[in-house]
Amino acid sequence: MYISKKNATNFELRGNMTFLIPFDDSISLNINMAKKGSIGGWIDNAHVYTSTKACSKVKSLFGSAWYACIQGFRYSNPNCPIQPGAYVSSGIDIDKVLNTDFPKRFYYGEYKMTTTFTRSSNGEKLGCGVMILDVLRPWES
Template structure:
């Protein structure tokens, strides 16, 4: 798995959960997530997380809805999905360890993306390049609270 991009997916001006982040090369072998997350509301279990995987087509365009996932109880599910990477994530942003994550501005001291590989995401995935859009909403509502995108290339082990 190779992270290629990480950014807000649209203007964050009206969002209550703002992800102002980007990838930064620290060295030839280390890439970090830098920037800040601004939460105007708590990130708690009333938040729903929707993940849409768009696969890169033969012509170079994105084909949406290759995989669509929806997670209720957003904070607890995020903690569960990140697994051992949760501690690295929380420590880097200086957030409280348990849910909910309180409103505030959380600045990344530089999260080495290799630390995110130790997670509970499915370990088998079709190889290829995906644009992943993660959208946060209130449960049973379509109002977007926040959103970010990441482009990830799932590669064969010998291609890493």
């Protein structure tokens, strides 16, 4: 997935996601955020979140953004589980994707968020993703 500039002021989320197995509640979720240090380098474990029942938890964390993603990636059903397949987005308004139930307050700075999905039963790694986030002070743009 990537962010694409639609015009001078609007951005959209594009890309694809491929599921080889159903994305359901038999999967565990781990989010580990590292903070960029003042002299460079990443300081791991700035924020850590672990949960079982990944599909239900992701749906809960995404809040109303879940339905925007479901429509944008053309999933056939907004409920868990998400069936195996390739799902492609031709563009989702980024403002709709940012309206989540994730914590609203963070210390400013640069973060590297690593998300890992594992099988709950045996810890087998199923997939992961890394995203860089830049949290600005309210008066910065």
